[in-house]
Amino acid sequence: MSSLNLTQxxxxxxxxxxxxxxxxxxxxxxxxxxxxxxxxxQEYIDSLIIDLEQSLPLVWGRSIQTIFIGGGTxxxxxxxxxxxxxxxxxxRIKISPYAEITLEANPGTVEKxxxxxxxxxGVNRISLGIQSFNDQHLKILGRIHSAxxxxxxxxTVANNFANFNLDIIYGLPKQTIEQAIDDIQHxxxxxxxHISAYNLTIEPNTHFAKFIPKxxxxxxxxxxxxxxxxxxxxxxxxxxxxxxxxxxxxxQSQHNRNYWEFGDYLGIGAGAHSKLSFHDRIIRxxxxxxxxxxxxxxxxxxxxxxxxxxxxxELPFEFMMNAxxxxxxxxxxxxxxxxxxxxxxxxxxxxxxxxxxxxxxGYNKVTPTTKGCDFLNNLLELFx
Ligand code: SF4
Numbered sequence: 001m002s003s004l005n006l007t008q009x010x011x012x013x014x015x016x017x018x019x020x021x022x023x024x025x026x027x028x029x030x031x032x033x034x035x036x037x038x039x040x041x042q043e044y045i046d047s048l049i050i051d052l053e054q055s056l057p058l059v060w061g062r063s064i065q066t067i068f069i070g071g072g073t074x075x076x077x078x079x080x081x082x083x084x085x086x087x088x089x090x091x092r093i094k095i096s097p098y099a100e101i102t103l104e105a106n107p108g109t110v111e112k113x114x115x116x117x118x119x120x121x122g123v124n125r126i127s128l129g130i131q132s133f134n135d136q137h138l139k140i141l142g143r144i145h146s147a148x149x150x151x152x153x154x155x156t157v158a159n160n161f162a163n164f165n166l167d168i169i170y171g172l173p174k175q176t177i178e179q180a181i182d183d184i185q186h187x188x189x190x191x192x193x194h195i196s197a198y199n200l201t202i203e204p205n206t207h208f209a210k211f212i213p214k215x216x217x218x219x220x221x222x223x224x225x226x227x228x229x230x231x232x233x234x235x236x237x238x239x240x241x242x243x244x245x246x247x248x249x250x251x252q253s254q255h256n257r258n259y260w261e262f263g264d265y266l267g268i269g270a271g272a273h274s275k276l277s278f279h280d281r282i283i284r285x286x287x288x289x290x291x292x293x294x295x296x297x298x299x300x301x302x303x304x305x306x307x308x309x310x311x312x313x314e315l316p317f318e319f320m321m322n323a324x325x326x327x328x329x330x331x332x333x334x335x336x337x338x339x340x341x342x343x344x345x346x347x348x349x350x351x352x353x354x355x356x357x358x359x360x361x362g363y364n365k366v367t368p369t370t371k372g373c374d375f376l377n378n379l380l381e382l383f384x
Contacts, residue, residue, distance in 0.1 A: 004340035017269030026207035031271035075105035079117020107153035108144035329367035
């Protein structure tokens with residue numbers, strides 16, 4: 001394996017995983033665990049702080065550009081716990097004064113006083129997992145909230161945060177194109193700065209993979225829904241900048257953008273992933289997934305389940321898997337800076353991708369075409 005030569009390090013983000021939910025949704029393949037008994041709030045925050053302290057030597061001298069508290073359901077944690085978490089981070093590592101600090105919340109767990117306390121603690125962006133405004137679809141998705149609760153949660157969030165995202169899922173069982181547009185229109189009416197619209201996919205090892213829901217819309221209906229959603233969002237000022245992400249007034253998710261631009265991230269918490277660059281190598285790590293195992297092992301510095309150096313052969317594919325999701329693509333310079341490899345090393349694959357109509361090659365720029373976005377997997381295969 002040849003060593004890399006990174007002349008500068010990319011921006012660094014911090015991801016914090018909160019692994020519990022009230023109950024597991026049947027389509028979910030995230031590392032989330034139905035809560036049994038009381039939330040071990042203090043113990044888990046203690047574990048996160050120990051985890052961060054043990055990780056500091058990997059990021060000495062660097063500052064955090066964005067923080068994302070994701071899950072699971074982070075909004076199960078009290079404002080006090082999130083305050084202790086953010087203060088503990090601040091006292092251990094420099095956070096940029098302009099850092100976007102996002103917390104994921106679920107409508108079924110949005111406590112009014114918690115939401116206000118998150119803002120006081122330093123959270124400046126909320127991502128709310130609405131998924132649908134249709135009670136029948138929410139039920140099929142196994143969500144714990146109703147459409148009415150979703151609207152109330154949005155109101156609470158909007159009263160406390162100027163910057164918030166709503167997640168919507170389309171391509172739901174028995175869903176019509178009109179219903180998909182109706183969900184998006186409801187989301188638009190709530191005036192979020194950002195909307196993420198995902199097509200429901202059946203992931204392995206989920207309840208839906210074992211018991212495929214009936215009446216899933218055909219692929220061509222899903223494409224029609226996607227087109228209608230993109231057009232509805234565009235005509236309301238939401239610009240698509242990534243396959244599933246739409247921002248108003250350019251308020252893109254800075255944290256996700258850093259992933260897509262192949263930036264670095266330190267992930268702490270159960271099952272969290274990290275990607276960290278050094279001048280001669282890029283490493284990937286994953287923490288133990290099960291919360292109790294993670295909390296036990298972090299005390300004895302054995303919480304890292306996987307730790308490996310990414311080979312230089314893997315890097316082009318890894319870079320493309322992220323950067324080709326961005327509608328504006330990427331610059332040749334970004335590829336060279338974040339992978340430590342010359343742009344010419346991937347030119348044969350790029351020329352082939354251009355030949356097949358997947359990308360456009362411009363001056364210092366690679367941009368996916370509509371075909372490239374729609375057939376991303378075929379495009380990525382060229383870099384395997
Ligand atoms: S609330 Fe979110 S993280 Fe939790 S089980 Fe449902 S989809 Fe997964």
